[in-house]
Amino acid sequence: MGGRVSGERFGRDMRRVVKAHEQLERLYADRRFAGQRRGSDLRSLLAHLIWAITVEQLSGDNLTDRLLHLMPGTPSRPWGTIDDAIREDCPRYEPPADRGHGYYGLCSGTMVRRSGPCGQQTASMHQRRTDPVTGQWETVVFCRRHEAEGREAWAIERQLQESGTLPEPLPNTGGLAPSHSRANWANLYARVSRNWKAPAVGIIAADWPTMAKVHAARPSFVMLDGDGQETGTDGPATERPRFEVVR
Numbered sequence: 001m002g003g004r005v006s007g008e009r010f011g012r013d014m015r016r017v018v019k020a021h022e023q024l025e026r027l028y029a030d031r032r033f034a035g036q037r038r039g040s041d042l043r044s045l046l047a048h049l050i051w052a053i054t055v056e057q058l059s060g061d062n063l064t065d066r067l068l069h070l071m072p073g074t075p076s077r078p079w080g081t082i083d084d085a086i087r088e089d090c091p092r093y094e095p096p097a098d099r100g101h102g103y104y105g106l107c108s109g110t111m112v113r114r115s116g117p118c119g120q121q122t123a124s125m126h127q128r129r130t131d132p133v134t135g136q137w138e139t140v141v142f143c144r145r146h147e148a149e150g151r152e153a154w155a156i157e158r159q160l161q162e163s164g165t166l167p168e169p170l171p172n173t174g175g176l177a178p179s180h181s182r183a184n185w186a187n188l189y190a191r192v193s194r195n196w197k198a199p200a201v202g203i204i205a206a207d208w209p210t211m212a213k214v215h216a217a218r219p220s221f222v223m224l225d226g227d228g229q230e231t232g233t234d235g236p237a238t239e240r241p242r243f244e245v246v247r
């Protein structure tokens with residue numbers, strides 16, 4: 001009789017291992033991690049999470065303890081490795097990288113005698129320029145010669161900002177973790193990044209193109225409630241992370 005019971009258990013365990021194996025295969029085949037600076041840390045975290053949840057069936061404090069044990073930080077930041085990996089994966093819009101070098105940018109001023117922007121390398125007048133249709137923004141700079149144009153652009157930008165009509169830009173980075181494991185990601189993101197809010201199109205990167213179409217079909221851009229909780233704190237998170245399994 002004991003043999004029959006352990007046989008059932010063996011079958012159940014094997015099914016879990018097979019399921020975890022499939023999840024891990026999908027995780028390692030996902031090339032998007034390569035685009036993140038801490039992508040390999042995030043991938044390790046997710047692999048540990050998949051194994052701990054699916055095979056070992058850990059939850060609550062046991063689950064969090066296991067992850068902290070496998071991915072230790074430093075004495076001053078015991079969960080720093082995990083926090084940094086999660087912070088980089090916060091679903092959000094990122095503007096295109098600044099043209100130019102570091103603090104210097106290339107002037108966006110209009111040229112009268114030729115087409116294309118001025119292109120002068122300059123450190124004066126950095127400002128945001130937002131596309132009123134998509135809400136996407138970038139940083140632009142203007143050189144001394146194009147100061148007047150810069151001031152005009154800034155006046156328009158401020159009007160846009162104050163109008164309250166700018167749509168939320170679609171996220172274009174992060175959101176890999178929830179594609180691979182069902183944990184309480186919205187809370188985990190909110191814990192490490194102050195002022196982070198769940199995007200209206202959700203936190204799963206793979207869903208964004210479809211959700212964007214759904215939102216575009218609506219008369220107005222409605223914010224969905226995320227279950228992300230604002231931590232309201234500055235600087236690094238002081239509470240240890242809590243990983244929970246979400247069904």
Ligand SMILES: [Zn+2]
Binds near residue numbers: 107120143144145146
């Ligand atoms: Zn210029």
